[in-house]
Amino acid sequence: MKTVTPEEMRDLERRSEEEGVSTDALMERAGLLAARVAWNMLGEGAYGSQIIILVGSGNNGSDGLVTARHLQSWGARTTAFLLAPRAPDDPKLQPASEVGVTIVEAADSSHLTDIQSELSEAALVVDAVLGTGRSRPLEGIYRDVLAAANAERERRPELVILALDIPSGVDAETGSADADALVADATATFGFPKTGLFRFPGADLMGQITVADIGIPEGLSANIRQEVVTQAWAQAYLPTRPLSAHKGTFGRVLALVGSRNYVGAAYLACMGAARSGSGYVTLAATPSLQSLVASKLTEPTYLLLPCDTDGDPTAEGALAVRDCLPNCDVLLAGCGLGQHDGTNALLEQLLLSSVPLSVPIVLDADALNTLSGIPSWYSRLQSPTVVTPHPGEMSRLMGTSITDVEGDRVATAQKAAAEWGVTVLLKGAYTVVASPEGDVRIIPFANPGLATAGTGDVLAGVIASLIAQGVLPYDAASLGAYLHAAAGEMVTNDIGNTGLVASDLLPMIPRAIKSVREGTFSGGIREIS
Structure with a gap:
């Protein structure tokens, strides 16, 4: 609309x-x-x-x-x-x-x-x-x-x-x-x-x-060029679930997320992808991270990365990730990765190589922080990309203040998407999604319950999952943000908007998808004719 x-x-x-x-x-x-x-x-x-x-x-x-x-x-x-x-x-x-x-x-x-x-x-x-x-x-x-x-x-x-x-x-x-x-x-x-x-x-x-x-x-x-996402739009863009499907039908997500200090990010991003319908989710992790998360994160498979003596990834991990990508449909990178030298080198070698990656990319959190320190990083991207900054990350990427970012969120996202040639999802109340071509979508939710650590990791996983299932990046970012917000509304309707934690969203995502698919979700803007 x-x-x-x-x-x-x-x-x-x-x-x-x-x-x-x-x-x-x-x-x-x-x-x-x-x-x-x-x-x-x-x-x-x-x-x-x-x-x-x-x-x-x-x-x-x-x-x-x-x-x-x-x-x-x-x-x-x-x-x-x-x-x-x-x-x-x-x-x-x-x-x-x-x-x-x-x-x-x-x-x-x-x-x-x-x-x-x-x-x-x-x-x-x-x-x-x-x-x-x-x-x-x-x-x-x-x-x-x-x-x-x-x-x-x-x-x-x-x-x-x-x-x-x-x-x-x-x-x-x-x-x-x-x-x-x-x-x-x-x-x-x-x-x-x-x-x-x-x-x-x-x-x-x-x-x-x-x-x-x-x-x-x-x-x-x-x-x-500007629209607001409605339930009818979301319903139309949901991936189909044919009876003849097998797990490969619903795509494979490779997630380069999490670190020793941010174990939860790996869990939340991977389960966000799984709960959104992906058939396969693989976590690219160092052995130390795998040992910390494996007992909780049982559904995904693992790609083990080389690490330094502190257990952090090294630049050589870029080759391991790249070798795995032909068997995947999307790469999710950044949630909770940290800002270690080896991690930064890994991301630069993986994302900004002259050799294009074979899949679309979703970049969040520390991937964005790494890119913000690399001049003209966007000119070196070789794959369709979705970036999902919050206002602080956006200010670092643009070299401006958070006040300027928030002053006109639509114009900010439009300008960045056009300049960088990527889909930009600017998180916050009434999340803005902008395409490189100048189109903009508003997600019609403002829920303070979602203003808590980890909810963005879940969102990144949802978007990656939708891309793996065949939804185009701009549409996947829009649909993912809508479903994520719908899940948030359903949680807050149950427990209120105080004390919600990111993992509360995970079991609610399939319910939100079901509700949208059936046209029974009652949140967002209403229509009358």
């Missing part, structure tokens, strides 16, 4: 008009679907409930009036506060009034007390004040009413707030947020999700995001 800037959305609406789908038709559809979202949020208590619609001056306000009309006709008691003057012949105002919506002109602060009184008795507030039209700080009646709604929600947590398109006070493109921006329980966004929905600080204010299909003609968004 594409994500758009406000300017791109306006262009799509203009082109829809040219295709015969009027702005009025889009608005009517938006209001109807928003009303359905609101009704569903109230559940059995919707009939007879008191609902307030906060109406601004533009199209977002018109959407709100259509929403009010439907909610009133279905049996709610609906009041629309007009926070800005609207023309007497407003085509959405009269129909709302005719079905019984109470219309209150409230364009100045003298009405604030009345609005506060109504808020104290409301079951639901619909924010139709600004939508994507915010262009300056909140002020006047808009600021006062939004602050009052936030205060009432703080006083009465049972009050439900639904934002139309995006909470008022949040920039729909950048995610920047006014101090008095509305805090929503849910956001019904129209046509396509806006880029600001997935950028902080505004992303904290969205609640559950539902994308309403308002009838933009299919194909008009074809040239938009």
Whole structure:
């Protein structure tokens, strides 16, 4: 599903008009679907409930009036506060009034007390004040009413707030947020999700995001390069599991991961690959690492590497790994390898040789730290590659600050992918995946439970597994991140987001795959049509 800037959305609406789908038709559809979202949020208590619609001056306000009309006709008691003057012949105002919506002109602060009184008795507030039209700080009646709604929600947590398109006070493109921006329980966004929905600080204010299909003609968004991964997309890209399969059908992962100090990384990465469906996983390890991990890591096979007197890999291990690769489908390298001289030399000789490797590569953690110390490392890569940095690793690879990396995560990932010629997965809340060709995918999850050591090792294993099963690198990175996040959501739904450890994800990955395959996973953004 594409994500758009406000300017791109306006262009799509203009082109829809040219295709015969009027702005009025889009608005009517938006209001109807928003009303359905609101009704569903109230559940059995919707009939007879008191609902307030906060109406601004533009199209977002018109959407709100259509929403009010439907909610009133279905049996709610609906009041629309007009926070800005609207023309007497407003085509959405009269129909709302005719079905019984109470219309209150409230364009100045003298009405604030009345609005506060109504808020104290409301079951639901619909924010139709600004939508994507915010262009300056909140002020006047808009600021006062939004602050009052936030205060009432703080006083009465049972009050439900639904934002139309995006909470008022949040920039729909950048995610920047006014101090008095509305805090929503849910956001019904129209046509396509806006880029600001997935950028902080505004992303904290969205609640559950539902994308309403308002009838933009299919194909008009074809040239938009940024999208958000949905369950339907993930379902379509899952590798098939034919009944006639054998273990070789599902690919072979060679994992150059782990070290004496990071034994867990070897376990987590290898089991991430195994739990994601690979038929074979082989751990390339020194004898000392194998002895530490073998009793726990029983399913993978082992490729023993030469080591120095401290038990760390030496550069000669590059030849052993290279000799094994013709029997494998992907190389995963870096998780917990450490930064020893021999390890660094091994990685440089293996990854940056003039002789191409025979398989795609997934690089994480210490492989990235090693590369960050090698000028123009990306010009020496000879195989399709996925890199999976967190912001700190990304800052080292780019030679910039973490603040700069996080300032515009999408632009950062796009720039790096284009310059380096690799797929970049920039980890974090709303993980960004960028292709060398300029395409970008957003993974629609922000789960603090995953902010713990080792979860990235599991993710790298999942991505490598999907590549081994035949998924192209950019798609594998996108799908792997989605499945990994889905597993995280399932764990936190069970135990909460405090105390999750990386190994909790492993048994949940097959369940997440099953849920996505069957279309029953309930996390991420929702869709309504």
